[in-house]
Amino acid sequence: MKRTIRPRITLLSCLLTLFLSSNSFAKDFYISSKGNDKNPGSKEKPFATFKRAQMALRSAKGAVTVYVRGGTYYLSAPVIFTALDSRQAKETVTYKSYPGEQVKVSGAQLLQLKWESGKGGIKSAKVAPDISFDQLFVNGKQQRMARYPNYNPDIRFFGGAAADAISPERVKGWAHPEGGFVHALHKHEWGGYQYLISGKDADGKLKLEGGFQNNRQMGMHDKYRYVENVFEELDTLGEWYFNKREKMLYFYPRKGTDLSKARVEVPQLKSLFEFRGTAEQPVKNIRIEGMELSHTLRTFMETKEPLLRSDWTIYRGGAVVMEGAEQVVVKECFFNTVGGNAVFMSNYNRNNLVSGCHIAFAGASGVCFVGDPKAVRSPSFEYGQFVPLKDIDRKPGPQTNNYPSDCTVENTLMYGLGSVEKQVAGVEISMSMDIKVSHNTIYDVPRAGINVSEGTWGGHLIEYNDVYNTVLESGDHGAFNSWGRDRYWHPDYQVMAGIAKDNPALITADVIKPIVIHDNRFRCDHGWDIDLDDGSSNYKIYNNVCLNGGLKLREGFFRTVENNVILNNSFHPHVWFDNSEDVFRHNIVTRNYFPIRVNDWGKEVDANLFPDQQALEAAQKTGTDAHSAYGDPVFVNAAVGDYRVKPGSPALKLGFKNFPMNEFGVKSPALKALVTPVKLPVLISEMKTEGQDSYDFLGAKVKNLNTLGERSATGMSTETGVLILEVPKKSILYGKLQPNDVILKFNDTMVKDMKDLKTVEMGLQLSQKGTVEVFRNQSMKKIEIPLK
Incomplete structure (x- = not known):
């Protein structure tokens, strides 16, 4: 028996060895800046360029890793993947930096x-x-x-x-x-x-x-x-x-x-890697991992295409571009000072992923998902435009599949974006469906951290993000911002009210799936933490922490906002329609509401916790919050950002449920180490009337005037008011207020201390200018200041 079997095993082994050694079967390739494209691409004899490896891979089967050795690779043209480079699901190609070596891919010329x-x-x-x-x-x-x-x-x-x-x-x-x-x-x-x-x-x-x-x-x-x-x-x-x-x-x-x-x-280049396929012939199953991508051209003079009726125009490009792509992954890459967008997913894209990346000082946006306007039914392209009601397509949803769907950006750090362009975002979503934005940290941006340009077509999941230092170089916006100027929306409020009343099915004809925003932390000091503007509809917003700017709902329908913590601010309902079906319940607010033109308060506004009896009674006078209460929420540890409430908190009795406070933002330890943490607010209820503690007021450093020395230095007759300590150039008060000014009145409200001033500040977003009365040089002075 042994003599019969052994020859068979030997023969099979030889055949298998021969098969594995074939150039058409899976093997790893190598690229080196010191390589040669005439080489076989082995570790010992690597290729010199991505292009050569790309050509070799078209005849290689099975899963393949292309290891890129350390060094800088100056591209003379972008690497463009097409359907010819597509792989089967279990035959993914991964281009990645060799372990322990730093790879830089540059669009520059040395x-x-x-x-x-x-x-x-x-x-x-x-x-x-x-x-x-x-x-x-x-x-x-x-x-x-x-x-x-x-x-x-x-x-x-x-x-x-x-x-x-x-x-x-x-x-x-x-x-x-x-x-x-x-x-x-x-x-x-x-x-x-x-x-x-x-x-x-x-x-x-x-x-x-x-x-x-x-x-x-x-x-x-x-x-x-x-x-x-x-x-x-x-x-x-x-x-x-x-x-x-x-x-x-x-x-x-x-x-x-x-x-x-x-x-x-x-x-010299606008892009470094491009994935160019179609819905019929997509480019699939390619990964880019662990590289630094830099030196792309600024593209602000090509930012021309209007994104329907949002405030945006766009350039469909970036350091990495995906169009007609499936299962494409960009992982753990560092986008270093690219000139325009970092990643742009245009038109048809499915199941693509951006994960673990670091995007710093991009000229425009971080990650964009933008579909084809031809996929939109009855589109309009400017704020004042509107398709006549008799001509509107009544069928819900998109009319083609040429848009991003089921794509994700996760665990990605973004900051310093919009260094050139200002209508930008960390994550921009337009004409897309089922986009997941999860565990990202986004800060130091001129406008929104996350922006949804219109309702088409919903289904997005915005979760566990940490978004702050937003709207730094613009106004009237939010850390999260959305518009809902969908096909039902009309710039004339009365006309739109009639359309919504008589054609309720049109409201969700574009936003066919709810957009979910949960377990995020937002901070905006020049607008709202969460800003649902102009018709934004079909949202579920829960378990979020709003650190400063509050939450705004304008126009729109079918928004459910529950179980959120809104610090040093409150709920801003603006210009609501009758029968909006909006819900605001089980939230903790720390100021009274700030309604504008609200006659019908939707489906339910109740069971919320207010800071004091006065704020609660003000709400109840408008017909809301019959079962709400007021009192100290009893946070576990507000000083370190733990806004869970302790047992016995009145919020729990109203139905509020604790949610984790340590899961916001990036998860990767390497990325966490790079983060500049959010500045936590000093709660109005915890502001001290004595001592030397200083506070932030519209970017200026201030404190309570409460010592004899300060009284003497300012010439005040009593120890009252708020003393200006410093007005940096970044503050909107720069050039208006001066160190040693004492604020005594703001918009006709007396200011005895910082609590009073902070209370007034919460309502400042409702107008663009305000009036401060200060004591300066032994006399009162009235000063008009900007409030955004």
Whole structure:
């Protein structure tokens, strides 16, 4: 028997060995910056480029890992995956950095320049004629285009803005401004605008092209604007200017920079990896892992496409682009100062994943999910547009499948986004369905952290995110923001009220699935923590912590808000329709409600906990909260952000249920270590009337005036009011209030201490300006201040 079996085993082993050694079967490949594309792609003889590995993989079967060895890979063109690169479910291809080695994929060209010295420490160098010049990186750090006013990170808008940025007097001093740019906020601070300077007219006025980056056209702000890439404004360290006519680069290096040894990189590409398929022939089962992606071009002059009737226009691109993709994964990648969007999923996408990534200082948004307007029934594309009711398609849902669905962004850290564009978000969702946004940490953004542009088509799950330091360079917005200008929505309130009453099925014809927002922590100091604007409908909002800005519901229908903790603020119902079916129950609020034009309070507003009897009675006078109560919620430990309530809390008796307070944001220990934590609020109820504790008020540092020394220094006759200690340039009070001012009245409300001031502040979002009365230089002074 043994003699018969052994030859068979040997023969099978040989055949198996031969099969495994075949080039068509699965094996790992390797790429190295020191490799050669003529090599077989083995560890010992690696390829040199992604393109060569891509070609080899098209004939390789089975699951394959392409290990990318440490180094910087300068792409001359984006790596584009098509249906030819698709893999079966169990034959995924993974491009990943080799363990323990750092891989950088760059869209820049590395320049070797011969520098010459000029006046005032400015250096110059001739540049090859085929080089695009949009950004400059020296030794890995981004430098700033010559600009006016000069950049100052302590100033809130743009790091410096000026009303005279394009004044005739300043323009007169510019010999050749063509090629420069004007950046400005929207007139109402709803995002921003950008313009290319094409020259000067006969009167010396700038010729501008652009201004299409916002879908609510009202023109640029008359104060918050700046100009860049003008030679005459090259006047401070770290600035540069590129003369396109002469192909000459001018640079004002910082002290200690040895340009003869410096690494000079100039971005040339808009994207690095693209997945280009269709719904019929998608590109599938490819993963990009563990790489640093950097040096892509700014794309603000291509941000033109309106996203239906939202305030947005968009550029369908990013460092990574997916269109017609399935089961594509971007994992643990570092998007380092990319010029536009980091990840963009356009049109048909299914089951794609962004996970464990780090997105820092992107020029535009973090992760965007945007479908095809042709998939929308009866679309309109500008705020004032509306398809006549008789012409509206009545069928619910999309009319094609050309949109992102069942895609996820999770465990991703995003901050410093919108460094160029201002109508941006950490996560942007438009014309999509069933998008999951989970366990992300998003902060330091000019507008929303998470934005849903319209109801089409719902089903999104927004959970366990930590979103703060939002709306830093805009106004009238939220840490979470949404619009609901769907096919039923009309800009005329009375017209829309009639449409909703007579055609209730249209309300959810686009938002066919509820959007769920649960177990998140939000903070916005220049708007609302949760802002459901203009018709946003079909939401379920529960188990969220709102740290500062409160929760707003405007217009819309079918919103259920329950079991949320709203700190130092409250519920802001704005402009409700009759029979909205809205529900607000089992919430903890710490101020009275702030209703505007609400006659019908929906289906149920009850069983909520108020801070005091006065706030409760104010609500009950409007016909709500018959079974609500007031009192101290008895938080477990508010000082460390634990807003669960202790046994015996009156909130529990009303039906409030505790939920975890330690699951917000990224889960990865490596990402957690990079996070700048949220600033927790000092609760109004815990503010001290004595002592030296300082507080934040609209970005200024203040304290209760409560010592004899402070009374003497200010000239006050009594120890009362709130003393201004410091007004940083980022504060909206900068230039209005001064250190040593004492606030005594705000919007006709007397201010005895910080509790009074903080109470007044909660209602400031209802208007755009306010009046402060301060004691300054031994006399009272009335000052009008902005409130956003």
